[in-house]
Amino acid sequence: MQRQFPDQDDASKLKAEKITLYLKALVFFFFFAGGSGLGFGQEFAANGFRGVPWKSDLSRRKDMIFHEKSKRTAYFTRRGESLRLGNGELVNLYYGAYQGQFYLVLAQFQGSNDREKIKFVLFKEFGKPYKPDEERLDYVWTKGDTTATLMYDNGTKTGTLIYTYDPLDREASPSIPKGKTE
DSSP: OOOOOHHHHHHHHHHHHHHHHHHHHHHIIIIIITSSSSOHHHHEETTEETTEETTOBGGGOTTEEEEEEOSSOEEEEETTOOOEETTEEOSEEEEEEETTEEEEEEEEEESHHHHHHHHHHHHHHHOSOBOSOTTSOOEEEEETTEEEEEEEETTTTEEEEEEEEHHHHHHHSOOOOTTOOO
């Protein structure tokens, strides 16, 4: 049997504690920081959101449930959908279709804490945003054919994330001619 010196034993314990702490940090990052388990790059893909391709017919998908229809957009929820984005908790998450084609994600949340968590995911995914108004807590990111808009109302403590596929969004949201209002 090999004899251990007190200094070696203390150094080994310290090294083991550091390794344990490192492993715990990794577990936290991979399992808790990702929220939905999809990771940042899989939430917002160039070809869709959470595995649902842009322009797909949401009404034909078995995992989609029709929710309501507005003037131009039909809204769906998804069976088994995680109401988290990163570590941010969502109140609602809707998928929007224009003329049957998926083009919009509408996520609602409450509280500045969840806003910061969702904003973290968006900064990580899209980088530095455009800030249309320094007075408001709104941010806009563009990447390829997509736009993410994060809006927050400090008075009501509620916020909305709108993620769109721009080619269809332009069709679904035509500009209002000058002199006319809706």
